[in-house]
Amino acid sequence: MRNVRSPLRGHGTPGRVGAAVGALVLGCALASCSSAGPEPATPPGAAAPEAGASRTTAPATHPFTGGRRGVDNPVLAVKIENTRNALPQTGVRSADIVYVEQVEGGQTRLMAVYSSRLPARVGPVRSARISDLHLLPQFGRPAFAFSGVQSKMKKYVAQAPVYDLSEEKAGGAYYRFGPKPAPYNLYANPRALLKRAPKAEGPRDIGFRFGEAPPGGKPTKTFTARWPSTRMAFTWSAKQKRWLASHDGRVDTAAEGGVLGGQTVVIQYARTTRSKFHDFLGNYTPEIKTTGTGRALVLRDGRSYETTWSRPSEDRGTTFTTADGKPMTFAPGQVWVVLVNDGEPRIP
Structure with a gap:
């Protein structure tokens, strides 16, 4: 399949829009x-990446x-x-x-x-x-x-x-x-x-690094991510070698069978603010700030690692660094990036 470019955007509930x-x-x-809302939102930094940033050959992995x-x-x-x-x-x-x-x-x-x-x-x-x-x-x-x-x-x-x-x-x-x-x-x-999108680009480096688990980490059986009105928990399965998800206390099954969850789960703490979009009931759409730096907890192989995330701009990926300044490696396989407010769960 292919690798090119071309812009667009479409039609969905709220973004800064209000979720109805x-x-x-x-x-x-x-x-x-x-x-x-009465004022338009600030447009995301959606400029096309520089030519040099685009990948022209397939990566090895x-x-x-x-x-x-x-x-x-x-x-x-x-x-x-x-x-x-x-x-x-x-x-x-x-x-x-x-x-x-x-x-x-x-x-x-x-x-x-x-x-x-x-x-x-x-x-x-x-x-x-x-x-x-x-x-x-x-x-x-x-x-x-x-x-x-x-x-x-x-x-x-x-x-x-x-x-x-x-x-x-x-x-x-x-x-x-x-x-x-x-x-x-x-x-x-x-x-x-x-x-309908024959020129959609292929994968590029978005900051993830895969490999053997770094030293350290804290043995962790389960972690619960919380939002104001819901929660998701991720529990380590040594048998399946991945984190199994649950939603509000219920196992998060897949329609195809089995349980949802990934080999790596990133709990990324990011500032959640009020956007200028809202639904017809007046509920404001949250806007999650995913550029800059912040803290993250990376779950892999039954352990949790305190890390720092960094994303310099919107056309760049997010890197994760351990306390000793080295890249945090993920377990090969599916990655969940769970965005939670940096602070108490809140409705902005």
């Missing part, structure tokens, strides 16, 4: 039915997983619902990276990043948030799939270095499936999505 949490409960098919599979496949990011109404989710187990982001009402939503392999189906697909548009530039020009965004966020999607594969732009790749009501029944075919 109330609208979801009312069965609104798209979270994009929310309204924005995949920079997202540390494996050798799919090193030249294009990158596809998909927004996926992460509330109880949506569980179990489909296709998350196949992702290379799973971001967990706070949205309106203190709930969370996933952004699953695919490259090394693709599932047959992914979903429930939901709307984009402004924080997505700050995370995505590090991937060059990936394909970005989401159900929609409110009208006042569309210009920010259009300015972002992504291929817009929203339901509005790539409707033929989406379909309704299963017994759940809208908006929890929208799914997409990843291969059909990528056919």
